[in-house]
Amino acid sequence: MPSAEFRHRLFDAGFRAIVASGADRWLKRVAQGHGLILTFHHVDPAPAGAYAPNGLLSITPDFLDAVLGTLVSRGFDVIGLDSVAERLVRPAGDRPFVVLTFDDGYRDNARYAVPLLRRHRVPWTLFVTSDFAEGRGRLWWIELERAIGRLDRVRVPADEAPALDLPAATAEEKMVAFAALYRRLRAGSEERLLATIAVLCDEAGIGVGRMAEELCLSWEELRGLASDPLLTIGAHTITHPMLAKHGEARVRREIGEGRARIEREIGRPVRHLSYPVGDPTSAGMREFAIARETGFDTAVTTRPGHLFPGHADHLHALPRVSVNGLHQSRAALSALLSGVPFLAWNRGRRLSVE
Known part of the structure; x- marks a missing residue:
């Protein structure tokens, strides 16, 4: 199996080749959907050290600023998750849309991302794991x-x-x-x-279950953020499990009670769900059905891809595009926004909903 370093070098080479060849422009009409949902985790200016296996989950504030500027300059409408269903069936002409989502509820989002999001005046979604907000749980x-x-x-x-x-x-x-x-x-x-x-x-000599209190936003901090009209707070379960590995009763509790806790704490309805880990081994058709039955308007995966009209019938299995901390370059961003990498990744399929 190729090493992670080799795979990332391969991805970098692919992104550069797409941009150097102009494929991000001339294939865009075929590859780009009506819009896409971007995934972020940590936003932190500290440089990654030589040992940083979770470095893919962290981008710098400068790169986030560059992402937000690029979206505007390339004609993307930045919208909230509440507007996705309508935009899929009623596109705004040739203007694609993008949704900004942040998973897990990290404190660095409030410190470093929020000032940029407010300066650019763009809506965004923060998916909260309720146990993490209570200072417990296993990161x-x-x-x-x-x-x-x-x-x-x-x-x-x-x-x-x-x-x-x-x-x-x-x-x-x-x-x-x-x-x-x-x-x-x-x-x-x-x-x-x-x-x-x-x-x-x-x-x-590390205490188990102590990372959440150190790294994640508390309920008090979340209530302070929740008054921002640009912010939508979504659910990310109670304990952040890989749902597909558990029985149905556990899945229903994680999804339903996770939302209920957030609603009690912030005093606002929670309409959107992010499946923890979110790949096909962690969330599949059973989880999609439970999210729909539980009453969520949308639910997002980490399956890679853009959004196409067919996703209007699969609002609880929406793909996202990860903004990877190991690929903080304009070439990577241009390639991902064009949709071209996903032509190969998804073997030409526009929907991955099973």
């Missing part, structure tokens, strides 16, 4: 990063898979160890994933 991907950051070796005993014993003394070794363990844990049950990371955190 396990960050726990895993920090545990490996402190360990010189990563040892995992055999269970459903062979034992793992990997060096982790250097930044390069830590990156390799993180990637190997991440792939292994994502392939298994979520219970096994959380238990394994808890053991590694204990070995590294």
Whole structure:
């Protein structure tokens, strides 16, 4: 399997080739949908170090500013999620639209993204995980990063898979160890994933379940933001599970109660849902149906792609385009906004709703 570094170099080369060849312009009419939904996570000016396996989840404020400026200069209408259904069936001429979404509810969004969003006067959506807002819950991907950051070796005993014993003394070794363990844990049950990371955190002297209080917005902070008319607060479940790995009763509770908690705390209706992780192994047709039955107006995945008229019939399986912190370049942004990379990624299919 190619390394993560190799894949990202390949993506970079692809983005540059699309722009250098002009394909982002001459293929745009075929590839670009009526609009797209952009996904962000962290916004932080701190430069990534040599060991930063979650670096793809963080962009700088300067790059966010460049994204917002580019959207305006290229004729995109920046709209809220409430307007997506209507724009899919009633396009505004040749003007594409874009929706800005931020997942998980990180405190750095308020510190670094909000001033830019307000200066550009654009609507945006913040998807909140209710346990994170209460200062608990497992941001396990960050726990895993920090545990490996402190360990010189990563040892995992055999269970459903062979034992793992990997060096982790250097930044390069830590990156390799993180990637190997991440792939292994994502392939298994979520219970096994959380238990394994808890053991590694204990070995590294890191408190499990403490990252949310450090990194995520509290209910008090969220109530302060909620008065902003440009902001829509959406639901991101109670505990951020990979829903497809759990039984139906758990899924219904995560989706329904996660929304109810947010509504109680901020005093506003919550109409939009983001599936945690959001790929096909984490959210599928069962989850789409439950989101619809629970009464959400829309629900978003992380399946990559633009929005086309056919998505009007699948408002609970909407694709998004991730603004990746490892590709903070104008070439990457131009390629993604054109839709051209998704012609190959989705093998020509415009809808991925199963």
